[in-house]
Amino acid sequence: MPFEPLVPGQVGIYNCGPTVYDWQHIGNLYAYLVADVVRRSLEYLGYRVTQVMNITDVGHIVGDLDEGDDKMEVAARRERKDPLALAQMYTERFFVDRRKLNILDPLFVVKATEHVPQMIALIERLIEKGHAYAAADGVYYDVATFPGYGTRLNAELPEERMAGARVEVNPNKRHPQDFALWRAAKPGDLQQWDSPWGRGNPGWHIECSAMSMEYLGETFDIHSGGQDHLFPHHECEIAQSEGATGKPFVRYWMHNRFLRVDSAKMAKSAGGFYQLGDIESWGFDPLAFRLLTLGTSYRKGVDFAREGLASAQARLDRWRSLVGEARQTTAAAAAGQEDAIRRRFVEAIADDFNTAKALAAAEDAVALLTSPEGADRARGLGLLFDMDRVFGLGLEAWTAQATALDDDVRALLDERAAARARGDYARSDQLRDELRRRGYLVKDTKEGQRWERIPPHKKEES
Numbered sequence: 001m002p003f004e005p006l007v008p009g010q011v012g013i014y015n016c017g018p019t020v021y022d023w024q025h026i027g028n029l030y031a032y033l034v035a036d037v038v039r040r041s042l043e044y045l046g047y048r049v050t051q052v053m054n055i056t057d058v059g060h061i062v063g064d065l066d067e068g069d070d071k072m073e074v075a076a077r078r079e080r081k082d083p084l085a086l087a088q089m090y091t092e093r094f095f096v097d098r099r100k101l102n103i104l105d106p107l108f109v110v111k112a113t114e115h116v117p118q119m120i121a122l123i124e125r126l127i128e129k130g131h132a133y134a135a136a137d138g139v140y141y142d143v144a145t146f147p148g149y150g151t152r153l154n155a156e157l158p159e160e161r162m163a164g165a166r167v168e169v170n171p172n173k174r175h176p177q178d179f180a181l182w183r184a185a186k187p188g189d190l191q192q193w194d195s196p197w198g199r200g201n202p203g204w205h206i207e208c209s210a211m212s213m214e215y216l217g218e219t220f221d222i223h224s225g226g227q228d229h230l231f232p233h234h235e236c237e238i239a240q241s242e243g244a245t246g247k248p249f250v251r252y253w254m255h256n257r258f259l260r261v262d263s264a265k266m267a268k269s270a271g272g273f274y275q276l277g278d279i280e281s282w283g284f285d286p287l288a289f290r291l292l293t294l295g296t297s298y299r300k301g302v303d304f305a306r307e308g309l310a311s312a313q314a315r316l317d318r319w320r321s322l323v324g325e326a327r328q329t330t331a332a333a334a335a336g337q338e339d340a341i342r343r344r345f346v347e348a349i350a351d352d353f354n355t356a357k358a359l360a361a362a363e364d365a366v367a368l369l370t371s372p373e374g375a376d377r378a379r380g381l382g383l384l385f386d387m388d389r390v391f392g393l394g395l396e397a398w399t400a401q402a403t404a405l406d407d408d409v410r411a412l413l414d415e416r417a418a419a420r421a422r423g424d425y426a427r428s429d430q431l432r433d434e435l436r437r438r439g440y441l442v443k444d445t446k447e448g449q450r451w452e453r454i455p456p457h458k459k460e461e462s
């Protein structure tokens with residue numbers, strides 16, 4: 001399916017953001033890595049991208065449907081914190097993790113609690129159009145008024161549909177599948193607002209309809225989320241937005257499959273999953289996790305295991321080391337538009353963001369780095385730095401940092417070169433050990449000594 005944005009040259013993207021009541025596990029972070037690669041790819045291809053992500057800090061009920069309590073309320077009581085303070089804390093932690101993974105900040109990061117008036121206005125529109133009705137305990141969407149409700153996105157996922165069928169009968173609803181747009185406040189609710197239907201709080205689904213249309217318009221290009229959002233969340237968004245506007249809501253939906261740990265799916269509600277901090281405590285660089293996720297299509301998801309992470313780390317170390325070494329002798333050449341390797345890379349990302357194929361093109365660029373020809377090495381560097389705008393591995397920044405030497409380190413290297421030149425190998429070995437203590441690994445090659453900065457996760461071993 002060819003991609004045609006609403007406005008030529010521009011793309012609006014909405015990513016369903018986190019409910020900030022706990023740490024995000026790596027399965028959640030994977031969805032934001034996918035969104036980041038999509039945004040970077042479109043920018044690489046020349047589009048002007050407006051990326052919007054919400055922060056759900058109210059209204060996400062435990063059961064994802066209409067039963068149970070608000071996740072924010074439950075966590076606020078658990079941690080004895082004000083819900084907004086709790087949301088602030090977990091939002092900050094989420095952004096720390098994102099930055100470790102080199103995930104770019106969206107242009108707009110929008111909080112549900114700051115958009116309640118827009119949600120109320122949208123609910124009023126739905127009532128006017130006959131798609132919603134006020135009841136004793138809130139306002140509900142009447143699914144019978146929206147033909148095709150629940151079938152627009154996920155015909156191939158019957159298990160999700162079945163989950164939606166297990167709804168407790170609520171006598172206030174016209175139809176058991178009707179979902180809440182607004183819930184009347186219960187005694188003791190920590191978050192509540194005035195509305196035409198009394199004090200209460202918004203449903204989770206209405207947040208994303210209201211905020212996406214506020215920033216991107218009533219019809220926009222790309223809406224993404226994990227496969228767990230297909231139903232009910234995104235089906236409800238379609239019913240709400242198209243019910244209110246009478247226009248198509250989203251041109252392209254993108255859903256990543258789960259990150260699977262030992263083949264079991266990682267869903268947030270089940271609890272007890274790995275966090276980015278676990279990956280770091282095992283001695284891996286967060287960017288090795290990023291590289292691991294680039295190895296398969298978002299449509300297939302990722303199998304997460306220690307061995308896979310270790311080979312991603314080895315690949316990242318190899319790339320960094322080769323790039324760092326090539327950089328000591330060669331400046332990067334600008335990536336030529338007609339370069340055959342670059343062309344394969346562009347074809348790969350333009351083909352539904354096929355990062356696995358793009359990595360294969362990158363390996364051909366890496367192979368150039370060890371060429372005896374300076375021009376090949378310069379081409380390899382230029383290609384890799386260019387591709388890394390999409391991969392987001394920070395290669396150029398890392399090597400720039402790794403090739404900047406303190407004067408005293410430079411002096412030790414010069415002294416060691418001089419010692420070797422006069423055949424004083426005892427002194428040269430001494431200096432090699434001193435350099436290692438300072439975090440530099442020295443190798444002797446035919447063209448003289450080469451050095452690299454030892455990555456932080458390897459310092460203990462060396």
Ligand SMILES: [Zn+2]
Nearest residue numbers: 016017208233
């Ligand atoms: Zn959403």
